[in-house]
Amino acid sequence: MSGIITVTAPVNIAVIKYWGKRDEDLILPLNDSVSATLDTNVMCAKTSVCARPDINENEIWLNKLKEPFNNKRLQNCLGEIKGIARAQKSVDEEFLSWNVRIYSENNFPTAAGLASSAAGYACLVTALAKLYKVKTDISALARLGSGSACRSVYGGFVRWHAGVKPDGSDSVATQIVNSLHWPEMRVLVLVVADTKKHTSSSKGMQCSVATSELLKYRVQNSVPKRVNDICKAIKDKNFATFAEITMKDSNQFHAVCLDTYPPCVYMRDVSHKIVEVMHKYNEICGQTKVAYTFDAGPNACLYLLEKDVPEVIALIKKVFPTTKQDFVKGLPESLEGFPEIPDFDFLNLFPIQPFNKDLLKYLIYTKVGDGPQEIADGSHLLNVNGNPIN
Numbered sequence: 253m254s255g256i257i258t259v260t261a262p263v264n265i266a267v268i269k270y271w272g273k274r275d276e277d278l279i280l281p282l283n284d285s286v287s288a289t290l291d292t293n294v295m296c297a298k299t300s301v302c303a304r305p306d307i308n309e310n311e312i313w314l315n316k317l318k319e320p321f322n323n324k325r326l327q328n329c330l331g332e333i334k335g336i337a338r339a340q341k342s343v344d345e346e347f348l349s350w351n352v353r354i355y356s357e358n359n360f361p362t363a364a365g366l367a368s369s370a371a372g373y374a375c376l377v378t379a380l381a382k383l384y385k386v387k388t389d390i391s392a393l394a395r396l397g398s399g400s401a402c403r404s405v406y407g408g409f410v411r412w413h414a415g416v417k418p419d420g421s422d423s424v425a426t427q428i429v430n431s432l433h434w435p436e437m438r439v440l441v442l443v444v445a446d447t448k449k450h451t452s453s454s455k456g457m458q459c460s461v462a463t464s465e466l467l468k469y470r471v472q473n474s475v476p477k478r479v480n481d482i483c484k485a486i487k488d489k490n491f492a493t494f495a496e497i498t499m500k501d502s503n504q505f506h507a508v509c510l511d512t513y514p515p516c517v518y519m520r521d522v523s524h525k526i527v528e529v530m531h532k533y534n535e536i537c538g539q540t541k542v543a544y545t546f547d548a549g550p551n552a553c554l555y556l557l558e559k560d561v562p563e564v565i566a567l568i569k570k571v572f573p574t575t576k577q578d579f580v581k582g583l584p585e586s587l588e589g590f591p592e593i594p595d596f597d598f599l600n601l602f603p604i605q606p607f608n609k610d611l612l613k614y615l616i617y618t619k620v621g622d623g624p625q626e627i628a629d630g631s632h633l634l635n636v637n638g639n640p641i642n
């Protein structure tokens with residue numbers, strides 16, 4: 253037994269956005285939110301943890317770089333888990349007195365609006381909860397690291413209940429349906445930029461709570477009905493309703509960002525072009541075949557059904573021409589051979605002319621997946637002495 257625990261955890265992309273806290277320390281949101289958990293085979297955080305008597309201080313590495321451990325959120329997560337372990341007597345006091353070493357890697361860009369904090373904290377708390385053998389609601393632990401992380405502890409479609417209690421005990425995530433419920437659902441992440449964003453989600457939402465009138469309206473009037481309706485659409489596998497609510501909620505979230513003073517501008521020209529193209533595509537098809545959503549960054553996340561993937565990828569390549577050979581990442585073999593242009597007439601007659609080359613950096617093809625998993629094959633990121641392998 254090496255005493256090392258290694259876990260992988262997924263990204264989640266909200267279709268009803270979390271934006272605004274009612275408690276900054278406990279990370280309690282103003283409204284419920286809903287997301288899909290994405291397949292860890294394509295995008296994931298991987299974290300190894302251990303506790304040892306010969307480690308002089310708590311240490312963490314993120315993407316090969318040593319980070320300061322005095323980060324309040326990290327301390328809160330570790331402190332809470334150790335407190336539960338002490339109360340549950342799940343490990344002995346000597347083990348609890350040892351320092352920890354944490355090594356984590358994301359296989360996709362960090363802090364670029366691709367929900368790295370969600371995957372990262374879900375991974376970290378799942379690994380620590382296993383290390384300290386605690387039995388508790390993991391989503392509440394992940395929430396202490398980053399609000400959206402509480403939704404990454406389950407697979408499928410997930411709802412984070414805002415809760416009403418001041419202590420946050422009812423602010424937890426629950427699974428709406430598992431990853432097998434809607435097997436046709438696919439996700440395309442259109443990466444416009446994979447560099448660090450200038451206003452973090454935490455700062456941006458703080459400013460919105462302080463200044464946006466529209467946020468109050470959204471929380472009270474828009475979100476409650478949307479959450480109920482989208483949960484029903486997910487259970488019924490009603491794509492058109494799911495897609496319409498998803499797009500409206502993304503648009504309203506970015507309207508709130510612009511209503512913030514000074515405004516938070518996350519979408520770019522190319523993001524708006526993506527919106528225009530997807531609406532035109534749905535209009536020409538005479539039905540809603542694709543939905544877009546944007547987090548706190550310029551990158552788009554498209555939800556669509558598997559049958560429409562070849563056509564939508566071909567459309568994207570036509571309208572957003574690329575010079576990159578490996579533009580599409582994560583495409584399974586079964587789809588690799590699909591014709592570059594499935595329907596010449598459709599694409600040639602598409603009323604939006606191609607934009608400049610390379611506005612999109614790359615496209616990630618993925619699907620809905622499962623929650624965090626412990627790695628049993630021994631591929632840890634720390635060696636038997638608790639030292640980083642890389």
Ligand SMILES: Nc1ncnc2c1ncn2[C@@H]1O[C@H](COP(=O)(O)OP(=O)(O)OP(=O)(O)O)[C@@H](O)[C@H]1O
Nearest residue numbers: 297356362363364365366367368369372453547548
């Ligand atoms: N694997 C990880 N392990 C621990 N912490 C992580 C990990 N990945 C990211 N983080 C934390 O999350 C921070 C990035 O969060 P931030 O909200 O700025 O970006 P994001 O999550 O990529 O974007 P968004 O939440 O808007 O989609 C990092 O600076 C780091 O503190």
Ligand SMILES: C[C@@](O)(CCOP(=O)(O)OP(=O)(O)O)CC(=O)O
Nearest residue numbers: 266269270398399400453454547548
């Ligand atoms: C736009 C969002 O992605 C905002 C995510 O915010 P974070 O969860 O990153 O914020 P903190 O709780 O302050 O860490 C919408 C969403 O994921 O619901």
